[in-house]
Amino acid sequence: MAKKGVLLVNLGTPDSPATADVRKYLDEFLMDPRVIDVNAALRTVLVKGIIVPFRAPKSAKLYKAIWDDQTGSPLKHYSILQHQALQQRLGDEYMVELAMRYQSPSIESALKKLKEALVTEIQVIALFPQYASASTGSVHDKVMSLVKDWQTIPNISFVNSFHDNELMIETFVDNAAKYQPETFDHILFSFHGLPQRQLKKCDHTQNYCLKVDGCCNTLNDTNKFCYSAQSHDTARLIANKMGLSREQYTVCFQSRLGNDPWVKPYTSEIIAELAKEGKKRLLVFCPAFVADCLETVYEVTTEYGDEFKALGGEHVQLVESLNDSPKFIDALEKMVREN
Numbered sequence: 001m002a003k004k005g006v007l008l009v010n011l012g013t014p015d016s017p018a019t020a021d022v023r024k025y026l027d028e029f030l031m032d033p034r035v036i037d038v039n040a041a042l043r044t045v046l047v048k049g050i051i052v053p054f055r056a057p058k059s060a061k062l063y064k065a066i067w068d069d070q071t072g073s074p075l076k077h078y079s080i081l082q083h084q085a086l087q088q089r090l091g092d093e094y095m096v097e098l099a100m101r102y103q104s105p106s107i108e109s110a111l112k113k114l115k116e117a118l119v120t121e122i123q124v125i126a127l128f129p130q131y132a133s134a135s136t137g138s139v140h141d142k143v144m145s146l147v148k149d150w151q152t153i154p155n156i157s158f159v160n161s162f163h164d165n166e167l168m169i170e171t172f173v174d175n176a177a178k179y180q181p182e183t184f185d186h187i188l189f190s191f192h193g194l195p196q197r198q199l200k201k202c203d204h205t206q207n208y209c210l211k212v213d214g215c216c217n218t219l220n221d222t223n224k225f226c227y228s229a230q231s232h233d234t235a236r237l238i239a240n241k242m243g244l245s246r247e248q249y250t251v252c253f254q255s256r257l258g259n260d261p262w263v264k265p266y267t268s269e270i271i272a273e274l275a276k277e278g279k280k281r282l283l284v285f286c287p288a289f290v291a292d293c294l295e296t297v298y299e300v301t302t303e304y305g306d307e308f309k310a311l312g313g314e315h316v317q318l319v320e321s322l323n324d325s326p327k328f329i330d331a332l333e334k335m336v337r338e339n
Helices: 019-030 040-066 074-093 107-116 133-147 166-177 196-201 227-242 267-276 294-310 326-338
Strands: 004-012 094-102 121-126 155-159 186-192 249-254 281-285 315-318
Touching: 004 019, 004 074, 004 107, 004 133, 019 040, 019 094, 040 294, 074 094, 074 326, 094 107, 094 133, 107 133, 121 133, 121 326, 133 155, 133 196, 166 227, 166 281, 166 326, 186 227, 186 267, 196 227, 227 249, 249 267, 249 294, 267 294, 281 294, 294 315
Parallel strands: 004 094, 004 121, 121 155, 186 249, 186 281, 281 315
Antiparallel strands: none
């Protein structure tokens, strides 16, 4: 019986926390021209000559800190659970495959399975709620570069973003409720950072991004594809659902790399400011991730937690990601069926 294909794609993870595997992962990730968007020669020198040789051993230690002997990396573990749960929900009419943009299982291997199954169509869902060229755009680019050589190409559709998905918003709110948000001094919505130049490239008017005061604070027709604007919108929707006032939360960005200016404000600087103001307890959402990973489990809980305590704070509490929440699986199922 003819089936419809669904391809779920997350970022990826090393095959193990060994330095060699981390080096291999970082090399593939950072050599992506949509991730480090400079000319190929400079990118090669930066990645292979400077960043990876120095970063791989340090990152390997961090991966070891979050690695589980049975399930491996949390990102891959929860991605597999999401894949299995969605397949069960959709039933025999659909064939769901999981891939990682970098490392295994590869997009190429997942597409091959869908091709061999003679699916009538393929819906690609990059598991990044907010659109960015370096994440969702890279997934779409890779899929198109692979299928262009197929002699028979089925109908293919892409989900651009789901930053305002109601069920996703509800899942984050539900996850936060168990920590009693009202007992915290301030709430942070910490999104993964991007270089400012990548935001500017997505501004097709070339006269709006970072040129208009508060350009990302509200989503409109001009910035509707902007990663930062979509991030602010996700935070606003979660905050509204929780009944928060604008003074009770801050939108910020983490995981900077290099010396170029990235999207501001930086999470580390906001944490320092809040500690200076005498805030003691912070509740932190990371709504750019659908599965817990190094950036949430370690960067927020350990690194920012230690920084905050060193500055006089008492506790940084991470709100876990969507992971295998049944309501998020509802969101994915609805996304597939409605598209």
